[in-house]
Amino acid sequence: MSFLIEHWQFTSSQPKRIDAYPEQLQANHWYHCERNDPDTKAWLRKHHIPKATLEQFITNENRPSFHPLGDDNFLLLLRGINSNHSVVAKEVSSIRILFYQGALITTQTGSDDTVQSLLHSLNKHREPENLAGLVNQIIDDLNQKMDDYNDAMEASLEQQDHLPHSDNKLRMMKNSLLSVRHFLKPQQHAIHDMVTAKPSLIKLRSHQYRYSLNTLIRLNEEIDYFLEEISLHQEENKNLREQKLNQNSYLFTILAAIFLPTTFLTGLFGVNLGGMPGLKSDLSFTLFSIILIIIFIIEWLVIKRFGFINKNKDRDN
Known part of the structure; x- marks a missing residue:
């Protein structure tokens, strides 16, 4: 059972960690798996996950997206950065979320700060209290790390007025922003599609999900602004030369x-x-x-x- 990293039950007011091997998928349970473990795919196939859905869930596709599967089931692919409070986003994480017949299944590759933060909160008997809150907390944690990244980028650009950066530093910052925007724009569309589709899980906390969507819109606008500012600094450096x-x-x-x-x-x-x-x-x-x-x-x-x-x-x- 090495493929199953965590198993939690959300059927009562207080989430409970389950150590026993899950013989079947149960509603209001959260199963967190290692994506690259071959047993993960075999276990999901055993529980009659449709083949097309399973392939999308396990595939190495990195582009964030939302896929409604009918009967209130859905697949959500997300990406984020691990916190390093740096202007260079080196570690990009990928989280897959499958809501199927009332059960929530997530996968990760390697270590992920977002999941670790979520487990820490559960072990301390804090939120989330249900699966809707769990998915929302995953999205909010990814947004928070992006917020920290944007804060570091803003602070670095403010230094440009007092101590101009070299062209290499500006180029590095711009490349980092472009790589982040490459997945953050689709992530905004994915969350928008999910909020618009209104699956039953989302309806329980619709206002929180809309707030998360607004945060994503703001983050993307900030990145666009940073890219424009860097282009201006590069043009200024060119004119000075x-x-x-x-x-x-x-x-x-x-x-x-x-x-x-x-x-x-x-x-x-x-x-x-x-x-x-x-x-x-x-x-x-x-x-x-x-x-x-x-x-x-x-x-x-x-x-x-x-x-x-x-x-x-x-x-x-």
Whole structure:
């Protein structure tokens, strides 16, 4: 019975943990199984779960979705992130929920914070008191972890105004948000479909499920906002790089304009110095240097007069 991780009875006011092997599915019981264990599929087949439903329940499909199965039965596929209070969502969990003939069956792969939190609450004799509350608590716990993730993302983006992030950091944050939005948007549609379908289990806590749906809508809106803000920061970083490049190019152009005439004269005299008058004079080099300095000063004054130097300073500001 290693495939069955937890078995709880919700037929009384106080949920009760069951250790005995379940010979048959019973209404108001919760069965939590290991999805990848081969015995899980065999056990579900033994209890006459329809083949199509069973394949959807065990499959590795990760896209959140809601599937009404008739007679108030339904299959709900959910995803979430384990809490790490980081802007990078590395651990993505997957929870499958099957409500069939009054019994609730869930599966997980590996360790899942949401289920562990739920079991902790049950062991402490807290909520949930029924299966409707159990499903609602699973959804709310997934939403809470997403809320924590969004809070961490918001705090990181607020730092951008004081200590700008590198392009690599912004790219990493954007990729993380895109991966989260990839499953959170379908999850919103899945919960909406479930609330709209109104199976009997949901009717018991319809207002709580609508609140959970509204939370999902808000979370998706926040992620869209974060993505837009990151795009703005990336564009700002790009503009700063281009501005700095333009400033450097402008500075080199000014320097070239100043030194080009003097360089031309020094080159010309260097090649033709043998034929220049005043070669034998001791003052020839001194006079030539003074002439170059005068030309340099005149060029500097002309460039400054036309405002090229001030334009460069304005760009720096």
